[in-house]
Amino acid sequence: MTDGSSGNLETTRLQSAGPESTRPAYDRILLKISGEALMGPGQFGLHPPTVERIAQEVKGLHALGVEICMVIGGGNIFRGLQGSAQGMERTTADYMGMLATVMNALAMQSALESLGVHTRVLSAIPMAQVCEPYIRRRAVRHLEKGRVVIFAAGTGNPYFTTDTAATLRASEMSCGAIFKGTQVDGVYDSDPKKNPDAKRYDRVSYDEVLQKNLKVMDAAAIALARDNALPIIVFSLDAPNGLAGVVRGRGKFTTVDPG
Template sequence: MTVPHYRRILVKLSGEALLGESDYGICPTTLTRIADELAEVNTLGVEVAVVIGGGNIFRGAGLAAAGMDRITADHMGMLATVMNALALQDALERRGVFSRVMSAIKINQVCEDYIRRRAVRHLEKGRVVIFAAGTGNPFFTTDSAASLRAVEIGAELLLKGTKVDGVYTSDPVNDPSARRYERLTYDDVLSQKLEVMDATAIVLCRDQGMRIMVFDMTRAGNVVQAAQGASVGTVVDPG
């Protein structure tokens, strides 16, 4: 039997991770693949938490830039993350994996309120916990929410899912000469303004020593390999 390397991890998924080949919403095939991977990690005995964004449905910052009140726009973005979280919960439970959606804003008819001790208890019972609605506050990204929740629940690794296999010197899609970093310190990320996570999230991880691995979420098997201790992307830690 494969022995997991980590006891508890938090996976950060952008809303765009659910798009697949679609332009909007949730691709059922992509949702199925992600749920399969999380279910496999769960069967290894790893406690799994997820923070999910809402950019496939609504981006608050974008509409705010077009003139909408930023706080209203951010609240709408939080609601989009709840929709994604419920979709992921359904996909997991259709695979026999018990899961809970915990929201940072009160929406009791569809999910639980976020309470740290209750979240930890769910994890200890082998349930996948999906954190929705970011931090519950405007002006904070779901990257910041992922860092905060990872620290609060005592995760040993924060897995940041992207569309590329790590952090590069520049955008590898537009720059063929871009080089991939194997390892970075938090201060490297901040000083070089690398687009790993927003600065608030990186500072929180740095101050609390939360290890980050930036990996390609589109490649099947990466989450499972990371949970087993493999390096599947760029590691950000104290160095």
């Protein structure tokens, strides 16, 4: 583990690409973003200019030939844990949260297709009139045909977060890494917005994330990523052209890997 101002992707991949290469370090990735990322300056719901900006980022990476899957949370519309905390039965609250992720997935699909990027939404909860059911082989085929695939409705089961769903889908799709877009440029030992002395990590192991309770993903997602040796790259969604740059090893980010 190191701390500093920039992270490192998988060394051998970047070395083979060359220091000045524009070739992405991974051929297939899963992009995980929170529902709150779609709110923009608002406090609830969708902010269309923000959705379009993120879609532009995805389009830029897609143009480089990277196969892209996405998982989007639903916290901008409804969060199951909050509903449960307010007295709602947990299973019902979680299903409502899953439906919120479908709404966000459809919004992102619309934004991407308006930019000319062919996109498919695959839901873990079947709803044939709205999107396709999740079938692994179908999802792989969509990726091979150059379509962006958005996985919705989590795993289809209550008590599992979209972080866990993202790690599961990334493993099933044989993605090279999970790229988690956040509001900060990596992993810190405390909230940098509240603590100006927060320590930032360039690289941290799965075990350190669990032991130090670093806020990357929930414990189940981290454990699943560790078991499948799946790197997690944490970066800021607010950095201009951040996604395409980070996938090529540029800019600020934190890598979570075996260490």
